[in-house]
Amino acid sequence: MTIVHHPSEATLIAHAAGNMDAASATVIAIHADMCPRCRGDLVLAEVIGGQLLAGLAPAALAPDALSRALGRLGAVPDDTTAAEPNSQVRSRLGFDLPAALRGYGIGRWRWLAPGIRFVPVLRRSSRAGLDDRPRAQSALHLFKIAPGTAMPGHRHGGSEFTCVLAGSYDDATGRFAAGDFAETAEDLEHRPVADSRTGCICVIASEAKLRFRGPIARLLQPVLGF
Amino acid sequence: MSVDSHSRLIRRIAEAADRQAFAVLFTYFAPRVKTYMRRLGAADRTAEDLAQETMLAVWRKAALFDPSRAAASTWIFTIARNLRFDAQRRSRPTEPLPGEYDQVTADDRPAADALLALADRDERLRLALHRLPATQAKLVQLAFFEDRPHREIERMLDMPLGTVKSRLRAAMHRLRACLGDEA
Known part of the structure; x- marks a missing residue:
């Protein structure tokens, strides 16, 4: 597998910094698991993170912070985990789920349009969540595009990260095969076409709903504009 | 306090469940982890809780720490993140699951890459960070802590997106190079 398309340095650094929403971070992690070069950059960025951490100004903690921590040292963590066996997921989806997706409950393929199936993984959100300011949280979807099928032409209202898991697709910016990472700018308009032999399975984190062109595609907008 | 002494404190926790060593590490790192969480946008209470959880994880996972692979600050940073x-x-809000499955907790061991496995790489990197041209150093910091890295940097430094990207690429290239062949 030769990977041609990689995330930008800014994206890799932000990912290593923990400065990415869950959907985007998951797509980057999937790419990095397949790409030694980006894995190396992430390790480098983590070392930078350690340096920056040590150099940060200390924040004021609650007066009893240390005594509270000392009091909890014996406690057993409640992070017991039970992921669904991968064999079960494989038989439902027809391919091996990347490790970074195994923590999510992944349902079954749903029909979206002729030749296009998808699985919703995370919903889009703009809530503040744990933060004190709202934060754009991308949606996360798996897509399966049948051989030779074109996605209806569309424009992105926000940034979008795609990682190809199997097969390949082509658009105006090039050919994207297994492991390739596409970082789509806000203003790109494209019409990806799945490879005519293999089709394409990919995972996509999208910040905003897609806007489709053409009368038929616009009729599908309520369905397709995930 | 030197980088080495932090590593030694983690070893003390692993080998002797040394609460005094934990207290020293806590006093140094917990307030900085809280600042890190605040910089990423976490509310004050969440940041405080995450700093607590990070230090408790340091206590529990101390035996996994390998000072030949990562500096204490790098290891603690990855746990916090x-x-x-x-x-x-x-x-x-997640999609409905096909069954009831908990989330898998991320692996906190330092990334198990053969890359950058030298004990002194953090020190070399610290020096290299200081030697970066001011704009590149600022860009790396912003990429770390800003919410929407590209756009924020563009706005804050009044620099076109293409320039942001190429300068960051240059910065990473210099840092990689300073680490020698293993990077």
């Missing part, structure tokens, strides 16, 4: 990521994921 992964805890925030997990917390963020748990706070998200």
